[in-house]
Amino acid sequence: MxxxxxxxxxxxxxxxxxxxxxxxxxxxxxxxxxxxxxxxxxxxxxxxxxxxxxxxxxxxxxxxxxxxxxxxxxxxxxxxxxxxxxxxxxxxxxxxxxxxxxxxxxxxxxxxxxxxxxxxxCRITESYEDVSDQVLGAASQISDPASRLAVINNAMKHLAIEAEKRDPGIKAEVSEMFIGKTYVLFRYRIIxxxxxxxxxxxxxxxxxxxxxxxxxxxxxxxxxxxxxxxxxxxxxxxxxxxxxxxxxxxxxxxxxxxxxxxxxxxxxxxPGRTFRHRPADFISYQQNYLLPYTADLYEFENKAMEAAGKKDAATALRLATRIKRNANVMKNYRGKLQGLQGIGLINDKRKEDADLAAFIEKNPALKSRYGTLMTDINTLYKLIYSDAGRDMWLGQIYNSTSLLKVATTINGFKTELAMQTGGSRQNWFNDRLPALKKELDNIYSSFDAEADRRIFGRMLADASALPQNQRIAPVDRLMGAKTGQGADQLAGKLITESKLAERGAVLEDVLKSPDRLLALKDPLLDFARETDQLIARLKPEKDRRDGLLNKLMGDYVNVKEQFMKRSFIPDANSxxxxxxxxxxxxxxxxxxxxxxxxxxxxxxxxxxxxxxxxxxxxxxxxxxxxxxxxxxxxxxxxxxxxxxxxxxxxxxxxxxxxxxxxxxxxxxxxxxxxxxxxxxxxxxxxxxxxxxxxxxxxxxxxxxxxxxxxxxxxxxxxxx
The missing domain is CATH 2.40.10.120 (Thrombin, subunit H)
Incomplete structure (x- = not known):
């Protein structure tokens, strides 16, 4: 220079x-x-x-x-x-x-x-309006964390619906600018x-x-x-x-x-998402759990898809977008890991959090309101760490294996279809079939059986290695019932024998009538249904944690702004x-x-x-x-x-x-x-x-x- x-x-x-x-x-x-x-x-x-x-x-x-x-x-x-x-x-x-x-x-x-x-x-921003008082006011008298978050989410949804009623030409969305603290209604024009x-x-x-x-x-x-x-x-x-x-x-x-x-x-x-105003425990979760797990999984997925793509040009084209997205996330996450470790951000955040706790302790008014804030955050994250492996696995299972995404999509449709009675069943089926076919067709557009087999095998092996308190019951049932078969062999058998592997048969034959769809039996449908049931059983606790986190993070930003004597710019949120x-x-x-x-x-x-x-x-x-x-x-x-x-x-x-x-x-x-x-x-x-x-x-x-x-x-x- x-x-x-x-x-x-x-x-x-x-x-x-x-x-x-x-x-x-x-x-x-x-x-x-x-x-x-x-x-x-x-x-x-x-x-x-x-x-x-x-x-x-x-x-x-x-x-x-x-x-x-x-x-x-x-x-x-x-x-x-x-x-x-x-x-x-x-x-x-x-x-x-x-x-x-x-x-x-x-x-x-x-x-x-x-x-x-x-x-x-194309989404064009037309206008915005702060609606924090309406959103938080709706939940001001609710102490239960899960119920409070549900009310906040409902208030956000209701405000968007009302805005769209006033102007049917726009798409409205309430965005959380600061978790648990600030909410803004955006109006968009969609082309x-x-x-x-x-x-x-x-x-x-x-x-x-x-x-x-x-x-x-x-x-x-x-x-x-x-x-x-x-x-x-x-x-x-x-x-x-x-x-x-x-x-x-x-x-x-x-x-x-x-x-x-x-x-x-x-x-x-x-800009999508940033997390500048989070405590050390959040950064620790990113560095020790989410980033390494996701990067390693995506690397494996890409190797499987790249190998499949060598068969012919059509397969390579089908898998190209997913490979590119995976590779981008994988390298980004590894860059984040290197950066986090290089600047020692967790240690810096821990010192900052300790100083914040001392600031609260010295101020009687703050102590009476936020005295347990930092210990509450730490206690919550210990719970999150305790079953992080299972939660990350459940978060990736349908993104990882295309046929399982097909299975859970069909299961959801079948469940609603079975609830219809008499002549209304056929009408319901006819009305919703085009949207279902479009959704399934989109999934099949990046499906390859060999890639799915290898990736599903990896997912089964990962689940089998989880500690006792994080077991995935549907995987344990599969692995236990197929003694003598490893994860790769079992995945290969399930993918190969599944009726869902034939795109044409599913779209043109299985979906020909309500009766044919309701009669469909398949091991992947069973596995996806059991997995969804597990997710449903875990949801109340997840909702409780999310609700508690929403309140704690709002309090964290509030007291941190007082500690640092300035207000913050909200994290990016698209x-x-x-x-x-x-x-x-x-x-x-x-x-x-x-x-x-x-x-x-x-x-x-x-x-x-x-x-x-x-x-x-x-x-x-x-x-x-x-x-x-x-x-x-x-x-x-x-x-x-x-x-x-x-x-x-x-x-x-x-x-x-x-x-x-x-x-x-x-x-x-x-x-x-x-x-x-x-x-x-x-x-x-x-x-x-x-x-x-x-x-x-x-x-x-x-x-x-x-x-x-x-x-x-x-x-x-x-x-x-």
């Missing part, structure tokens, strides 16, 4: 911390934007331009939640930019061995060629017709694969374009060839000039947030410095390794060698920047978030974090927390020079 850059970094750091903003609290809800001085930080537009309290069009109107990710409108014709990995499942569903859009990419050179993005909807417009080849959109996932430096063109459609009346409608492009209230201006090091940048998006920072490199280890930009040249350096994750289209090298950079080169690099780093506070759900400059113009798309920043969910620190985005200059260069999608540049108003 040169002296000029070092000085700039120092001055900006001083500005950042002198603003009085706690650096660990960077995901600001719309309601909290008044707590941050963005002008002082570097914003050139007004904060009213970001979110208007007077009803005028603002940047938040250009934001959408799409498929669990974030996207943004970039044209008046409903064009959306998001990540390649956010469109992955929809592209996979549209792909066949003959039309392999997943690997070869897709460009629709006219609206009539755009493909339905099955399973994707149900979303179509694929442009997806680059997988060797661009997923360059680096799992080798580079959660790693810097990155050279991944993680972007895709979709389009939102509505009915001719402008209202949301299901997919139809007669629909027309949605006209958003606001769309973002794309700035092809990009950024420079230390530029102010900000993100609007829908509601619209703003985070800001600067384009900036970092030092992840002693004697190392990571620059904030990568270039096309780095693609070839990685490609020379021979690793199949680093294969790239030959056109990229041909264009680069000809220095055909167009208007997208960064002068000081003499190359096209591919990805860049910034110190913003992001997490899952921020994938696809627009990265904007000081003028509110789009200059990149967020897609990842550096490995050390995977623990952002628990703690953020400027030293190691870096997020990664694809540079808009690379997006535009690939679109124009590699895929000849100049029409998209023109639609976005880019005159090159």
């Amino acid at each position: 040169n002296i000029k850059s070092l000085l700039a970094t120092s001055l900006l750091c001083l500005g950042f911390f002198s603003s009085g903003l706690p650096p660990e609290e960077g995901m600001y809800p719309l309601s909290e934007l008044n707590r941050v001085d963005l002008k002082k930080a570097g914003l050139r537009i007004s904060q009213e331009d970001i979110y208007s309290t007077t009803g005028k069009s603002s940047l938040v109107d250009a934001l959408v939640n799409v498929g669990g990710c974030t996207g943004s409108f970039v044209s008046a014709q409903g064009l959306i930019i998001t990540n390649h990995h956010c469109a992955f499942a929809a592209v996979q569903q549209a792909s066949t061995p003959e039309h392999d859009y997943l690997n070869k990419g897709f460009v629709a050179r006219g609206h009539e060629y755009e493909i339905e993005a099955k399973g994707l909807t 149900r017709d979303v179509r694929l417009v442009y997806v680059p080849t997988r060797s661009i959109g997923e360059f680096g694969g799992e080798t580079d996932n959660w790693v810097w430096p990155r050279h991944t063109g993680d972007f895709s374009f979709m389009r939102a459609y509505v009915g001719k009346d402008g209202k949301p409608a299901a997919y139809s060839k007669d629909n027309v492009p949605y006209r958003p209230k606001k769309f973002l201006k794309v700035n092809p000039a990009g950024t420079n090091e230390e530029d102010f940048v900000f993100i609007l998006g829908y 509601t619209l947030r703003l985070t800001y920072g600067y384009v900036r490199g970092y030092s992840p280890a002693d004697a190392t410095y990571m620059k904030p930009y990568t270039t096309i040249a780095g693609i070839f350096e990685k490609g020379a390794s021979g690793n199949p994750d680093f294969v790239y289209p030959p056109q990229i090298k041909a264009r680069w060698q000809a220095k055909d950079f167009g208007a997208f080169a960064k002068k000081d690099l003499n190359d096209v920047p591919v990805a860049f780093l910034y110190n913003m506070d992001t997490t899952g759900g921020n994938s696809g978030s627009p990265i904007m400059n000081a003028d509110g113009e789009l200059i990149g798309v967020n897609f990842d974090r550096a490995y050390g920043a995977t623990i952002n969910d628990y703690a953020w620190n400027e030293k190691y927390s870096r997020s990664i985005g694809v540079d808009i200059r690379y997006v535009l260069w690939v679109a124009q020079k590699i895929d000849q999608a100049d029409f998209l540049l023109r639609e976005m108003g880019i005159r090159i």
Whole structure:
């Protein structure tokens, strides 16, 4: 780093911390934007331009939640930019061995060629309203933890229903901003017709694969374009060839000039979940139980599915989305484990909790109200630890084995069907059959018998190894009844002989009539029914614990704010947030410095390794060698920047978030974090927390020079 850059970094750091903003609290809800001085930080537009309290069009109107990710409108014709990995499942569903859009990419050179993005909807935030008094007031006189939580949940549901009655055109949802403390009613507009417009080849959109996932430096063109459609009346409608492009209230201006090091940048998006305001016992549960168990299980599942995918291209396509999701979670969780252990967060939290307990003890008023708070939290978590293995197993069993998910889905339908009598049974069956078939078809779309066999065998073996107080009765019955058979053998027999393994037979024969369905007998149905019965028996205690946790965490935040003499920014919960920072490199280890930009040249350096994750289209090298950079080169690099780093506070759900400059113009798309920043969910620190985005200059260069999608540049108003 040169002296000029070092000085700039120092001055900006001083500005950042002198603003009085706690650096660990960077995901600001719309309601909290008044707590941050963005002008002082570097914003050139007004904060009213970001979110208007007077009803005028603002940047938040250009934001959408799409498929669990974030996207943004970039044209008046409903064009959306998001990540390649956010469109992955929809592209996979549209792909066949003959039309392999997943690997070869897709460009629709006219609206009539755009493909339905099955399973994707767009959710646009219309407004929000604090309803904490209504929610908590409903439960103010209830002391039983489970009953209190049930009343809170019912109040949240009721408020959403009432909001939808007042405005049938919206989807309402009450979100818990602080557990047991703060609740906000959000109103969303849901667009149900979303179509694929442009997806680059997988060797661009997923360059680096799992080798580079959660790693810097990155050279991944993680972007895709979709389009939102509505009915001719402008209202949301299901997919139809007669629909027309949605006209958003606001769309973002794309700035092809990009950024420079230390530029102010900000993100609007829908970050998933963070847990910054939880005690040491919660972090201990994550580090010692949930993270290692899930990461190891997903690694096993992926090996089973990858082996199955080697049979043929169709199987590989079917399993691709699940493998990608598993791999992403697995590496994320292992990064979190490394980070938690590296910074000793549990010890820091224990000291913080001890100081909090001492603070309560010294204050008579607090002691009378919260005197047992910390011991109550510890006692509850000891219970949670005591049967963590069983709870995690039950939480994964249906996600792990596709046929068991089929079984529990059919069981639920059969139970309700059996309750119908006389002529109403056939009518009930006919009315609900299409939805059931759609749900089952979706499960079968990622089913492979051999992968299921291996994974189910692993699950049976895991359950058999649980201690006596955590036994899974359905597994014990199976294993006990099949003496001499190991878990793998038993799983193989059950999967192979199950009638559920034949997709066509289930959808066309078993579901032909109510009588045929009710007569269906299958060992997997029996196993799923017994497992569901076990879950039901355990539910009252789980509800009691959840209710108690809800109350304790609300009290914990209340007293902690008094202890620290400040109020907190709520943890992320998939509601619209703003985070800001600067384009900036970092030092992840002693004697190392990571620059904030990568270039096309780095693609070839990685490609020379021979690793199949680093294969790239030959056109990229041909264009680069000809220095055909167009208007997208960064002068000081003499190359096209591919990805860049910034110190913003992001997490899952921020994938696809627009990265904007000081003028509110789009200059990149967020897609990842550096490995050390995977623990952002628990703690953020400027030293190691870096997020990664694809540079808009690379997006535009690939679109124009590699895929000849100049029409998209023109639609976005880019005159090159």
